[in-house]
Amino acid sequence: MKMSFRWYGPDDPVTLQNIRQIPGMQAIVTAVYDVPVGEVWSRKSIAALKKQTEDAGLSFEVIESIPVHEDIKLGLPSRDRLIENYCENIRRVAEAGVKCVCYNFMPVFDWTRTELDHKLPDGSTSLIYDSRQVEKVNPLLSDSDLTLPGWDASYTREQLRDVVAQYQSVTEEDMWENLSYFLKKVIPVAAECDVNMAIHPDDPCWSIFGLPRIITCEKNLDRLLSIVDDPHNGLTLCTGSLGCSAKNDLPKMAAKYAKMGRVHFAHLRNVLLTDTGFEERGHLSSGGSLDMYAIVKALLENGFDGYVRPDHGRMIWGETGRAGYGLYDRALGACYLNGLFEAAQKELG
């Protein structure tokens, strides 16, 4: 296991020096943020990130994300050029030493929450999802409340409506076809460069606003892996995303996919399931609905040797900054996860 930490580049209030001082920290998870989605990343920007990371004593081996352009997910004719750009990005990051690329195939909205600073009993704040609030929003109606947090702020209200409208005739089966088309072109390039592609599950792992979402459960992960049966076609096991549904048995899934050699990256965090959705909590098993030790053990017992990162943290100790991505609670999460891995490793002998 290699412990890693997400860093949003030089503008991130969390510095590389901060990250370096977290015990056991080895790698940085980052991306080039200076070009629009779909375009080729400049070698200069990639090299700059690599240099900053390595100068801080950390390794530059994981990208999260190379985002997939909506036209690819929609299967539009422009996708061929965009997929070619995507492949070129894989080649370029591979040249810089990157071993793992995390990406997702969620239509329009990446992770979605209804509140980013929900106050917990101990005075810390965290991100929560309440389906009653999500149900009130219709992105196709211009007068509905389009201010749910966590959305891509680069869209204007009109653009958002247009892109959602484009999905009205796209079914889940269409999404599968479009994902297959993408993987059949991208995975051979990743294999050639020896880069492990690690798809991130949909977060939350169900359809929102009537949009088709497919990376949600064991059956669908099996299907995804069989589209291109190559170890480079793998997963980011995000426990917080898959764990939003009590139907997903995380220790079982961790064991199964680790055994297949398909878990390249693990986002390990806890969630507390509620009657109307879920709340993000601290990383500990006692804070939420998931048994984090069982998950770590299942990974290790089945030969997992990929990257791990603590995921969304609460805001604690008065920290301000990017919701879910402050320093303190994620650092506590990393320490806890290191402890779980050490214990599980010793138990396995």
Ligand code: DNO
């Ligand atoms: C949320 C993250 C996601 C993830 C992307 C991967 O905090 O886990 O935004 O980076 O879905 O493409």
